[in-house]
Every structure is written in structure tokens, then in C-alpha cells.
Amino acid sequence: MTGNLDRPDPDDLERPVVDLSPPGGAPSKVKGGEPDGGRGGSGLSGILPGIVQGLATTARTMTRHTHTAEYPDVRPQLPPRSRGVIALLDENCTSCMLCARECPDWCIYIDSHKEELPPTTEGGRARQRNVLDRFAIDYSLCMYCGICVEVCPFDALFWSPEFEYAELDIHDLLHEKPRLSQWMATVPAPPALDPGSADPAEVTAAAKPARPARPVRGERAPGPGRPSRPPRADPQQTPPVPPADGDV
């Protein structure tokens, strides 16, 4: 709910407490009141600057902007990689069970059955395909470690910053496939690549010269999928046209 709270305000970092001490005084009286380390003397001379500093600090804070996140009224600005909820792109799932097995607290439930696909060519072999019947994550058990997202070999699981799925009953936190798929819409696009980095694998693959055409059958219709990556941060690094001015 308070995505901003752990980010220190740059204003606060730039102004140390020390700037309150009198110009000629020792600049190290940050602790105030404790005449330690042989500085500042004892008794009132040590205490007075401290209590005045306390007053000044609170007074200054009052003139600054508050840090309160007025959550239900103002949506928090969450960082792009917030771990809010795990969304499922069920077209990509092959029911390989890797996520369910890697999950430390066993909160992913997967049911599937095998389906026979007719041979694509005459006299060919029939193929088998896994059909996902159930995919459920129990968010009352999930500890948001993200291992399932990391381990998924087919990019079927994604982190979404969505966090408003609290329930009154803990049993209602077991979310099934339709609900998990709904959250796909809230998954942000992956961040732009760093300038100078290698091309993503799918771009490289697409740029390769096409193989000799093979008849493709039984191809899936393109689903909603995940949003595509935004363009590269520095377009100069991958010039679509030959360089204009001869720079390398």
C-alpha cells in the first residue's frame, strides 16, 4: 500500500541535522544532550543545543510535505517490479509442473490431461499434447518468493503489481485459472533493454533468414499474450538504416 515509504526523500538526505549548529560551534553535535567523547562539556552546555535542535527539527518537518500515502483515494506509484500477485498466461502453460514442484510451500495446484492430436501428415505419428484443466494458486500460502515465475520455461507466469485482492475469508484466497488470467492485463511491459545490450532472443530469431517453408497445421491462434517490449532506450545503437554520418 505504501510503495513510496521505503524510498528516502532526497530532500531529507541532502540536509543533514548538522546544519543547525551555530556557525562557530562544533559541527559534530548531532546526538545532542549526550556530552560524550569529551566534546561539548557537561550539564547545560551539552543539553541545551540538543533540545533546541529537537524543536527545530520538528518545526522544519512541519513545513515540509508529508509522506502519508492516502491509499484508497490516491493510488500508490508502485515500482515496476513490484511483487503484487502472480498472473497466469494459460496459453503458454504446458502443464510441465515445474512451478508446482519448485514452490517451497506447495501452493500451486495443477490438473491436466493428455489429448491426442491427429497426425499432421499422411501416415504420420499422432502427437500428444497436455491440456491444462486447472491451475490454482493458494495466496494464503504463497510467500511471494517468485521461484515459480523464475522457473517457468515457457513464460506462463508473470509478476503483476496488482495488490487489491484481500478477502474476508482465508479460504477465498485460493484463486483459479480465470482469476489468475484476469491479472495478465495488469502485467507491465518488461523494461526497456539497456543501451548496448544484445538483442533479445526473439528479435534475433526473427531477424534470421527464414527457413524453407513447411506446411504448418494445427497452429494456435494468437492469444492476447503479454504486451510487447517497448522500443530500445537508445535507438542509435540499433540503427534501422545505415549510419548517416559515418560514425561507427
Added chain:
Amino acid sequence: MTTRDIVFVVVGVITALSGLLAVSTRHVVHAALWLLVCLGSLAGCYIVLGQELVGIVQLLVYVGAIVVLVLFALMLTRAPIGPQPDIDAPVWQRVVAALLGAATTALVAAATLPVIGQQSVDLDTPVVTTQQIASAIFGTWVWPFELLSVLLLVALVGAFAVSRVVLARRSRS
């Protein structure tokens, strides 16, 4: 009976009853609290009789004293809630105290009852003002007043000295 009479009788009865309760209750702290009621309503008596200053001073001085009294009661008796038989006074002490109290009451009554109704003061136009009390204390009665404060000071220093002497003796032995 005027309103003032009625109020005075009510406050007076409260004073007397709470005074009785203060000496007859078996709870240490309750006794102190009843004493507070007693002294407070005594201040009320003064105010009803037109002596605001005396009443306020009564409140200021005795309430502070009651706080200290309660503190001592709590610290010396392990602050029990409810009666605690082992710090109760024995029967003969109670009888002697009751007799002494009754005798004092009789003495005061014998002195005051005959003069009731002989003299009357008009309370609606106060005769004695704060200024008069002040000039009486710091004029006519200044020496007794100062002597009393010296007496209290001597008592204070004495208590301090006694505790110091006892402590010094204890540390020496």
C-alpha cells in the same frame, strides 16, 4: 431557614459523617480519602460562611497534605486493597481513642453550645475581607506567625538531622 442555612447544614453534615468514616473505616487508603472529603467540605463550610480565602487556603494546604498522607499510607502498608487485620489497631486503643474523642467533643460542645444565637453576623456584606486577613496576619499576628514558621522549620531540620544521625550511626557500626 435561608438557602445559606440549608447549604451550611448539608455541608456540615457531610463534614461530620466523612470525619466519622475516616476514623472508623478499616481500609487505610479509604481513611485518607474520607479525610479528604472531610477537609474539603470543611473548606466548603468556610466558603458558605463568607470566608473564601480561608476556604481556599484550607483546600490548598490540606489537599497537598492528603497526597503526602496517601503516599505514606501506600508505602508503609504495602498498599492492600480491602481491610488488612495485621495493621489494625487493637481493641483497647480503639476504646481509648473513642473516649478521648467523645471527651473532646463534649468539651468543645460545652464551650460553644451556650453561645449559639447570642451573636449574629450579616454574611451578605462580608465584614472580613482578604485585605483584613492579610493585614491581621502580617500586622497584629506577625510574631506568632513567624514563630510558627520557625517551629515548622525546626521540626523539618530536626527530622533531617535525626535521620542523618541514625544513618551515620548505622554506617559506623
Added chain:
Amino acid sequence: MSGLTWLEVVLRAVAVLAAFLVLPLLVGQTEHKVMAHMQGRLGPMYAGGFHGWAQLLADGIKFVQKEDVVPARADRSAFRLAPGVALVPYLVALAVIPLAPGVVGAKVDASALLVLAVIGVGIIGTLMAGWASANKYSLLGAMRAAAQLVSYELPMVLVVASVALAAGTLSLVGIAQAWTPWWLLWQLPGALVFFVAGLAELQRVPFDMPVADSEIVFGPYTEYTGLRFAFFLLAEYAGIVVMALLFAVLFLGGWAGPWAATVGWLWTLLKGLVLAVVVIWFRVSWPRLREDQLQRLAWVWLVPIALLQLAVTAVGVVMMR
């Protein structure tokens, strides 16, 4: 008081009661908001719609709904009576503090003395609460409160005596009327002593050992719930109101200011509010003193300064005569 009709007496009583119920809530709400902003927060924003102005009313309704629990081994009568004993003295004190020459609940000749006397009564409520709760934290808190009062009552009475000496009267109206700006310097040490002693009597930070939550939960009020607890809180804030107004009347001239004849009462309230904000400011800024530091401060600093102030005032009064 004999010159008043019954109607006037009733009206004045109602006005004092209204002030007693409204002003502490005002201070409480100020504390909510000022403290929040001093800590980089917003404070209550929802109750009442506009910046949470009705938060304390909502709190009050909540307190009324709570169960009134009395501990099994408590002294029931003293336990139940204690909040009232803590609350009523401040009501009496507020009744005699003047906002302007005519704007006062009850005209009393020695009102300065009366206020000091009844403020001391309030501590009995805390003491009763702490003892009757049958809880060691409560008892410790009550003992601390009483020890604090015994220490700080003396310097406070001494500096009030100094002001009364300077004005030549014990009446708060008379003291405020005798005030001149030159008192700001003349009575400065006394004013500081009064403020510190007032903070200590109210058990406000940095003198809140009686309710030090990290040591003794909530001191004498630990066992209280519901409306009785709310009464203790109300007494605390009424105490701030009384102390702030008393300070304004004694040391800041009360209604002295431009157009004092018409809006004098507003000046008194304004000065009191500023002082209440200072009290809140201290609460936000400072840590708690230790018990022995508190006693040391009272006896080593405040009492001598108060005595010195009394002497300075006496010299001044004699010289100016």
C-alpha cells in the same frame, strides 16, 4: 456572587461547561494535526469530511460503546470514582479563569489561589485510580504522579506568589489588569518556571513518567476502559487548556492587545492556543526524563529560580512604590 440572578448563574454554568467540553477537544484536534505534520504525516483525514475535524467526536462515540471493565480485585468504589475526581477540579479551575474582565464563569476574590488549590485536587484522582486498580504498574504510575506533583507544586506556587506580589492582588482579573509589557522581562524566570512546572503537573512530555508506556504500560490508567478512560484523557486536555490560559493570564497579560475592550477574550484564547501548541511541540520533539532527573530539575533548578524570582519581584515592587 450574591448580585446574580438564578438565570445568570445557570447561563454562566452552561457556558463554562460548554467551554470545558469544547476547548479540550480543540486542543486534542490541534495535537492530532500538529503532531502529525511535525512527524511528516497527515493525521486524521476522514472523520467529518474536512481534514478529519470530527475525529475526536468519533473517538468519543467509540469510547461510549466500549465495555466498562472493572478488574476483579480492584477497589470498586474508588476505581469508579477516580475519573470524576480527576476531571472536576479542572472544571472548577476553568470556571474562575477570566478571558476578559467581564468574561469569567465565577468571580472569586482569590482566584489565583483557588486555581492552584483545585489543580492539586486532580492528582487525588490519579492516585485513587492507580491504587484502586490492583495493578503494580498502576500503583507505580500513581506514586510517580504524586511524587511529581509534590515536587512541582512548590515552585509553581512560588512563582504565582511572585506575580501576585507584583500585581498586588490574588485575583486573576486584577493580575492581568496590572500587567505591563515590562513584565515579560521582569517575570521571565518565573514564567519559565511556571511553564516547566505546569508541564510536570500535567504529566506531559518530557515529564510523562507516570504514564511511560515502555516501562509501566499506561501507569494509573492501565486498567481503565471506555468512558472512564475517556474522562482521564479529557482531564489531561482540560489540564492543558487550564495551564495555557492561566499562563496567558498571569504572564502574558491575558486580554492585553489591540482593541482589548471588544475582542479581549479572543486575545486570551489566542495566547492560550499558542501555548497549547508549544506544549504539543515539546511532546513531539523531546524524549522522556528519568525519574531522578525530574526530581533534580525541580529541587536544584526550579525552586531556587522561583525563590530568586520572588526576591527580584519584591525588590522591584519596593523600588517602584
